[in-house]
Amino acid sequence: MNLKPLQQKLLAAARAHPPSDRVPYAFEQRIRAHLAALPPVDLAALWSRALWRAAVPCVAITLLLATWSFAPSPVASTTEDLSQQFEQTLLAPADQLEASW
C-alpha cells in the first residue's frame, strides 16, 4: 500500500473538518467566578516555600563539604605540601648562586 497518498488524503480530511468554535453557555461568567474564587497570591508564602526547598540541598552540600574537609588526606602524609614545593622551585636558582659563592 502506498502510504504517501493515504497521508495526503488524511491531512486533507483534517483540513476539510475544522473544529467547532462553539463556546458553552455563560462560559465567560464561569471564568469570572473562577477568577474571583482564586486565592490571592501570597508573596511571603511563596518566598518561604522557596527558602524551605533550598534549605535541603544547602544542608546536604554543607555536610558533604564538612565530611570532605575533616577526612584525613592520604596524599598529605606522604608528600610535601604544594606551597613548599613551589617555594623550593622558585628559590632554587638563589640557592645555587649562594653555593657558588
Add this chain to the structure above:
Amino acid sequence: MERTEAELIAAAVKGDAASFEPLVQKYSPRVFATARRYARLEREVEDIAQEVWVKAFQKLGSFRGEAPFEHWLMRLAVRTCYDFLRAHQRNRESAFSELSEPEDDWLERCAAAPDSVNEHADAAKQLVERVLAQMSPAGRLIITLLEIEDRSVKEIAQLTGWSGPLVKVRAFRARAEMRKILAHIAQDKYL
C-alpha cells in the same frame, strides 16, 4: 461608552475580573477551536479553555501590547494544549483493531484508488483523529500547526517558543512518525 481592548486589559492587570469578561467573550471561540484540535472529550476541551483564561489573567502583566492581544493569547493556548498532550500521552491509543466499519471501508477504497475517495467523509475524519491520537505530543502539535492549519515555520516558532531549526527537525520527525503509524495500519489490514 464602550471601552477599548487596551483599557480592558489595563483594568484587568489591576485585578478587575469584570473587565476581563468581555475579552473572554470575544476570544473564547478561537480558544475553544484550538483546544478541540488536541482534545476529543468536551470536558477536556473546557478544562483547557479554562486553564488558558486563568493563565491569561494571571500573566496579563507580561503582555506588553506590542503585538495584538489575540496573538499573545494564542501562544498561551497552544502551549497549554501542548502541556495537556504531554500530561495525557500515556492515554494514547495503542491499537487499530477497533476501526469502525466505515473507517475500514474508507481505508480499503483509499488503498485501491486513492483519487476516488472523499476526504470530506466522516470516516476519514475519524481515522485522522485516531492517527493523531497515536502520535507523540510534539509530533501531533507540529502536524496540526504545519500541515492542517497551514502555518509557516516562523509562526510555529513564535507560537511554541521553539527555534526555527527545532521546528524543522520536529516537523521532519513528525512526518516520519505519521508514516510509521500509517504503515502499522497498513500492515495490520493487508498482511
